[in-house]
Amino acid sequence: MAFEVTRTFDILDRILTQFPRPDALGGKNHNDWYTYSTAEYVEKSHQFAIGLMALGLIKGDKVATVTTNRPEWNFADMGMAMTGIVHVPIYPTIGEEEYSYILDHAEIKVLLVGDKKLYEKLQPIAAQIPLIEHIYSFEEVDGVPNFEDLLKLGKTHQVEFKTKLEEIKSGIDPEDLATLIYTSGTTGVPKGVMLSHRNLVSNFVAHAKLHDLGVDHRVISFLPLCHVYERSVNYHFQYKGMGIYYVGNLGQIVSAIKEIKPHMFNSVPRLLERVYDGFVSKGKDLKGIKKAIYFWALSLTRHFEYNKKYNLFLRIRIKIADKLIYSKWREALGGNIRYIVSGGAALQPRIARVLGMAGMLNLEGYGLTETSPVIAVNNPATRQMKVGTVGPILEGVEVRFAEDGEIMVKGPSVMKGYYKAPELTAEVIDEEGWFHTGDIGILEDGLYLKITDRKKEMFKLSGGKYIAPQMIENKLKASFFIEQVMVIGAGEKFASALISPNFAYLHDWCSQRKIHFQDNEDLIQKTEVLAQMQREVIAINKTLGEHEEIKRFRLVSDEWTPQSGELSPTLKLKRNYVSAKYKSIIDEIYSVQKSQPGGRFRLPKINLNFDINEFIKRLKL
Secondary structure, three states, X not given: OOOOOOOOOHHHHHHHHHOOOOOOEEEEEOOEEEEEOHHHHHHHHHHHHHHHHHOOOOXXXXXXXXXXXXXXXXXXXXXXXXXXXXEEEEOOOOOHHHHHHHHHHOOEEEEEEOOHHHXXXXXXXXXXXXXXXXXXXXXXXXXXXXXXXXXXXXXXXXXXHHHHHHHHHHHOOOOOEEEEEXXXXXXXXXXXXXXXXXXXXXXXXXXXXXXXXXXXXXXXXXXXXXOHHHHHHHHHHHHOOOEEXXXXXXXXXXXXXXXXXXXXXXXXXXXXXXXXXXXXXXXXXXXXXXXXXHHHHHHXXXXXXXXXXXXXXXXXXXXXXXXXXXXXXXXXXXXOXXXXXXXXXXXOHHHXXXXXXXXXXXXXXXXXXXXXXXXXXXXXXXXXXXXXXXXXXXXXXXXXXXXXXXXXXXXXXXXXXXXXXHHHHHHHEOOOOOEEEEEEEEEEOOOEEEEEEEHHHOXXXXXXXXXXXXXXXXXXXXXXXXXXXXXXXXXXXXXXXXXXXXXXXXXXXXXXXXXXXXXXXXXXXXXXXXXXXXXXXXXXXXXXXXXXXXXXXXXXXXXXXXXXXXXXXXXXXXXXXXXXXXXXXXXXXXXXXXXXXXXXXXXXXXXXXXXXOHHHHOOOO
């Protein structure tokens, strides 16, 4: 018997009848994996629902979760959905002011936190918000009610509330509000995106059709479930009957890949760049003929295109390279990977080619929280895939372009609006129902969507020429030496850039060349370092229009992260924050312009700090 899924919790009936498995959900407790069967998942979700009812919560009330990824998150999510309670998932890494704003604005009544550290951070904030009646912790914390207490409460009241729960479930309409997701964006206070069951279901059912994986396959989930990207694909995985293993500690990603041997996972470009850097570093550690063969195989990946028919000579070379090198890359990622989904930012084409040539197809996509989220994604089911694009428009989604190239979207996945902010909603959804994304794009070959920039981020030079900074930034970030960059120059004569280097790569580069330094301040004064960074920028300038060229740049001493404030939780550049933080450097760049007419490119004074990203260092490539 097939169950139609029109509300998120309908997934439970579907998987119980069609895809029962002993490891529907899995998690890690210290060093040991544990799993929940499909039947346990369904049972505990109902217990959670009844537990909330026993607390006196009713349809329309709000419950917030603040935790890293764990399988139990799903019990809470499904339990809320089937009772009509609105789930408000919140990042576990934001600041106190943002927590206070969201918890108050969303009118939260019950708060679930992940562990002791989060409880100690959030309890004083919650104490100042009168509506919050209860706080529970997923992990054991002395003196704090535990998540299991809610399940026990539900089990105790099961007979009393079972019939009532079924009545509530049957009365949940697909148009009912399922979740509030607060997006911090890059400026201003967070906005609460209202998504209905229909919004979410229409989207994940559509992108679940992209591949043939299912009940015989496993995935790992490590991107935050509080973000709509991972959450939607989490529903997608469940809808397909796949086993999902959750990684709450990012330091455990490598071991999880080795132990679970997943067939698929979601990622963001930043992590895939680390994987790529790891492949390159492995080759540099080799000697002689082995090193030559390794980089010969790596160079072959430049030929990769989806659906491309290679000539016989190239096919033979690829087969040899696969036997000697590419197979080792697959082993490093568990040996079973068939697809890697990438979203959140643009992926460098060279990374998609490397993964693709090794048989791990990259499904790069595009979307926003307001569109639940997927608008377009590369589609292996139809073989509609193209490197450097985010693929064809998703089934059921309509897209058109404004005169200035802005992407506009209509369809069942477009949000209901911003919570308590009709004026903000009216700014982005026009009278005809088109959602204005703020992104600029084109259709390549009349089929593949390509994002070229953010509308609000484009600026004009004093001479009247427009600069699309994101396009230039993506080109610069293709360099091994550059981790993050922000192009500047609004109202000025020329474009410049603030660059946060790839510190790990830069240190390794210096070590190989026996460039000695006492500390980072000493390192960045070395002529070799300055000259190399200049060469990187000049090489990119050759691919740009004359007015787009980066005439001056400065390296900054910080790694830009969500925790330090330069990036949003989804790793988008917070331009206003960066501009304010480095105002003195920006002023210095353009004061040089005023005193030295002509804007001649000069070697910058550079400051660096060192903070190695541990992800790839742990990967045994």
